[in-house]
Amino acid sequence: MSRMPMLGPETACEQGAPTLEHIRKQLGMLPNFFAGLANHGASLNAYLAFEDQLSTGSRLTAAQREMISLAVANANGCHYCVSGHTLSARHAGVDAAAAKRAQQGQAQEAKDQAMLDFALDVLEQRGHLPDDSLNAARQMGLDDATLVEITSWVGINSYSNWINNLIRPKIDFPEVPLID
Structure with missing residues (x-):
């Protein structure tokens, strides 16, 4: 049961x-995420504006963005977002096995793995990465603009995870379990 009202138009x-x-x-x-976030209309609109700008100017594929979303949601313990992003990942061409690996911070392609490693480092270190982590990501072909974008996706996904962890909306997608 949700801990806050689910609002509609x-x-x-x-x-x-x-x-x-x-x-x-x-x-x-x-x-339900949007219905819960609407408890503060400005937060709803700000979230959507940020997401729109990141998506419009993205250097990452939709599949890569969903892989980041899955890794961050699982790390933040957001069951709602893991479920929702698994569905979105499927629509972006990520199969079920790859989505499950992404939840665990794993990818088959070396560049995707570097992206997930960097994203989870940013999350775990709260952006205070040592130079060797930054240099390792660059050596894997992630330029500075991409590193800033990945960090932005970590931030917006963490925000949505925290909102969902706070509100606990009913999951309105096929449920996918968190992975320990």
């Missing part, structure tokens, strides 16, 4: 209501 504030209506029309449903 009918019950959200004037800032959040039109956004929720747009999401519902776009997706054909209103995921």
